[in-house]
Amino acid sequence: MSDLIAERYRLVGTLGEGGMGRVWQARDELLGRDVALKELILPRGLSAAEVAELRERAIREARSAARINHPHVVRIFDVVHAQDGPWIVMELVTSRSLYDMVREDGPMRPERVARIGLDVLSALRAAHRAGVLHRDVKPANVLLGIDGRVVLTDFGLATASGDSAMTSTGIVLGSPSYLAPERALDEGITPAADLWSLGATMYAAVEGRPPYDKSTPLATLAALATQPPRPPERAGVLGPALDGLLRKNPAERIGPDEAERLLREAAEGKPAPAAASAPTSTVTPPAPTAKIRKGRARYWAAAAAVLVIGAGIAARPMLTTARAEEVPDRSPIAGQQQSASPSARLEATASPAAAVNHTVPGAHPSGGNTPVTHGGRPSSAAAGGNTGNIAQPQLATTTSPPPAAVGSPVSNFATGDCLQxxxxxxxxxxxxxxxxxVQKFDFPADKTMRVRGLCVELLGTDDGARLGTSGCTGAAAQQWNYNTSYDLVNLMVTKCTDVPDTSSADGTPAQVWECAGTSNQKWHR
Structure with a gap:
């Protein structure tokens, strides 16, 4: 720590990391008040020019936020120029971030999200009036104070209107899941880009996951440029506001006045009419035969442009203010042996559900191994999983129909795919x-997880153990808990259900791993 900081400020503890820095709680010994100190932390492998640019960006954060006098924008008190870089002195907001609140407590009611959205929109309007674009609006940068105050923070990517979405060195800035499409394509940005990010932030708060959340930043950027957002399921009265804010073409996106009107109606629980005048909603995917208007065709045919940006990602570190939002790659141990279990052999259970030749989505009508695709993805298996094109077992000893399907789909935060x-x-x-x-799972009171009348059980105890099914016996391997943090935990080994390598390939086997809090271990049901 710099001597200049130590002379005046006493560090109390860390508040987290984000925005190219670590934030500390500290005591200003001179003025006798608690503050937040942001310490600049630079990624490794940067050139001297890049280091200078990012240090200037930190100073720009202080200047940008200092220009905005608004109750929903964090206040900047001072900047201390130390040998190890600038330290930004900010007001201390006793709070939890919107990201942490949703992760720990679950998705919020649409009315509450609308009220939070109104406060953030108010902060953005004040910033835009001052000529400042935030450029990194996301749940981690929205603080919910214990006194009810909503504060937009971390203006580390803020800049004057019209600046590029990339630095001069080609480093992509921002969190991919919340970037506006025009930023993903490195086009000129306007205040409309912040409105898109506000829409994505509210979407994440009400749905529990952002509208775009693929396994890698490059995959997320590609989906952002070429695919519609995932249709919301919980939005309710918030739907019209999300529909208007998440339009790919910024010329068709609703403005702040219309956004405020729709959010006020949603906050009051009123079923608002659809947002004004876009011929096609981007929240609901268009029909395959629908014609794309020329004004938005470039947003659906821009994969090449995204790949150009992706080259910058591959060559240099992605700079994002996300904390736990980034999913680290964790591969299972190569060649790991799974414990044998009778449940892996449905023949031994004589279950009615096992005796029926179910049709797996994507299976070739002949039952052969002809490759098929789902949503543009090849039906390939990962880590030795099944592709779905598997010849069905010949069990001709029963004709009993399977039990009626009950329950609901269980989908993964990172990939959006469902257990099956x-x-x-x-x-x-x-x-x-x-x-x-075969994607409908039920969670009865006996702590089992059931699909088509069978109980899901763990087929081993090590990291990477797979999940199978058998008749329900009450064994510990069949005990599961879906907790408030969206973990699906096997109670025999207290490990979390996991998608290996965050793979989105159809047929990837579900497994368990030590719980790490990453999005490939988080599930919706």
């Missing part, structure tokens, strides 16, 4: 969500 019973093997795999009966 592979009827040929009895294993649990990941597949594109389609609402089929």
């Amino acid at each position: 019973l592979d009827a040929g093997s009895g294993r649990i795999v990941l597949w594109t969500c389609n609402g089929s009966d």
Whole structure:
């Protein structure tokens, strides 16, 4: 720590990391007040020019925020120029971030999200009037004070209107899941880009995950430029505001006045009419045969431009203010042996559900191994998983129909794919969500997890152990807990259900791993 900081400020503890820095709680010994100190932390491998640029960006954060006098914008008190870089002295807001609140407490009611959105929109309007674009609006940068105050913080990427979405060195800035499409394409940005990010932030608060959240930053950017957002399921009265804010073409996106009107109606619980005058909503995917207007065609045919940006990601570190939002790659141990279990063999259970030749979505009509695709993705298996094109077992000893499907789909935060019973093997795999009966899971009071009348059980105890099914016996391996942090935990080993390597390939086997809090271990049901 710099001597200049130590002379005046006593560090109390860390508040977290983000925005190219670490934030500390500190005591200003001279004025006798608690403050937040932001210490600049630079990524490794940067040139001297890049270091100078990012240090200037930290100073720009202080200047940008200092220009905005608004109750919903964090206040800047001072900047201390030390040998190890600038330290920004800010007001201390006793709070939890919107990201932490949703992660720990679950998705919020649409009315509450609308009220939070109104406060953030007010802060953005004040910033835009001052000529400042925030450029990194996301749940981690929205603080919810214990006194009810909503504060927009971390103006580390803020700059004057019209600046590029990339630095001169080609480093992509911001969190990919919350970038506006025009920023993903490195086009000129306007205040409309912050409004898109506000829409994505509210979407994440009400749905529990952002509208775009793929396994890698490059995949997220590609989806952002070429695909519609995932249709919301919980938005309710907030739907019209999300629909208007998440339009890919900034010329068709609603402005702040219309956004405020729709959010006020949503906050009051009023079923608002659809947002003004876009011929096609980007929240609801267009029909495959629909014609794309020329004004937005470039947002649906821009994969090449995204790949150009992706080259910058591959060559240099992604600079993002996300804390736990980034998913680290964790591969299972190569060649790991799974413990044998009778539950892996449906023949031994004589279960009615196992005796029926279920059709797995994507299986070739002939039952052969002809490759098929789902949503543009090849039906390939990962880590030895099943592709779904598996010949069904010949069990001709019963004609009993399977029990009626009950429950609901269980989808992964990171990939958006659903758990599915592979009827040929009895294993649990990941597949594109389609609402089929083999994707409907029930969680009765006995702590089992059931699909088509079978109980899901763990087929081993080590990290990477797979999930299978068998008749329900009450064994510990069949005990599961879906907690308030969206973890799906096996109670025999207290490990979390996990998507290996955050793979989005159909047929990827579900497994368990030590709980790490990453999005490939988080589930919706």
